Amino acid sequence: MTVWALIPVKARGRGKTRLAPALPPHERDRLVEAMLSRVIEAAAGAVDRTILLGPPRGALPFIFDDGDGLNAALENALAILSRGAPPDRLIVVAGDLPRLDAQDLRQLAALPACTLGIATDRHGTGTNALSLPLPKAAGFRFQYGTGSAELHRAAAETLGLNAVTITTSGLAKDIDEPADLADAEHLFALAN
Ligand SMILES: Nc1nc2c(ncn2[C@@H]2O[C@H](COP(=O)(O)OP(=O)(O)OP(=O)(O)O)[C@@H](O)[C@H]2O)c(=O)[nH]1
Numbered sequence: 001m002t003v004w005a006l007i008p009v010k011a012r013g014r015g016k017t018r019l020a021p022a023l024p025p026h027e028r029d030r031l032v033e034a035m036l037s038r039v040i041e042a043a044a045g046a047v048d049r050t051i052l053l054g055p056p057r058g059a060l061p062f063i064f065d066d067g068d069g070l071n072a073a074l075e076n077a078l079a080i081l082s083r084g085a086p087p088d089r090l091i092v093v094a095g096d097l098p099r100l101d102a103q104d105l106r107q108l109a110a111l112p113a114c115t116l117g118i119a120t121d122r123h124g125t126g127t128n129a130l131s132l133p134l135p136k137a138a139g140f141r142f143q144y145g146t147g148s149a150e151l152h153r154a155a156a157e158t159l160g161l162n163a164v165t166i167t168t169s170g171l172a173k174d175i176d177e178p179a180d181l182a183d184a185e186h187l188f189a190l191a192n
């Protein structure tokens, strides 16, 4: 059973705009990089291959995207990956999860066949990761945006997939707003 991770990430300098009231641009960039490193490391300990969705960074494989629309970019990436020799499971995981560990992703990797996993955010309404069983979920319609967890559940059911919610603290704690920054404090030592 092969599992790949796909990490969407915007170009350097373009991410985390909602943190602007709390952090100047260079600190936001450093935080974004520290969170991305954490997510890449967690993926390396849990999946067979990690692919970035965005501009190239370092030596990791990537599918190019210029950051102008997450759902369309993910749909395109899923189509590209499905055309080749796709893995049994693709985990789409956000790059802004400062508490993510390999164990969190292993839970998403180990779901039964025909089961689509939705890792919700701290509010229970957003989506921080999706675990897609392939090839069944090849036509999955991504619904990132407000209330995406519920919409992703419906999209899974449309494809005849069983949708399960996965809640772990590492997967739930994304950093969107200044109030979330307490969960990334341990990374500031690295970032400064
Ligand atoms: N490739 C790509 N990645 C995206 C896109 N939109 C968001 N992401 C990434 O998806 C993850 C979660 O996105 P958000 O929480 O909205 O983060 P963000 O867009 O940096 O934050 P804000 O500017 O505050 O909305 C982060 O790793 C982003 O870099 C997009 O259009 N394309």
Ligand SMILES: O=C(O)[C@H](O)COP(=O)(O)O
Binding pocket: 070, 094, 121, 125, 126, 127, 128, 143, 144, 145, 146, 147, 148, 149
């Ligand atoms: O859909 C969600 O969970 C968020 O509102 C937006 O998604 P993102 O934070 O991954 O862009």
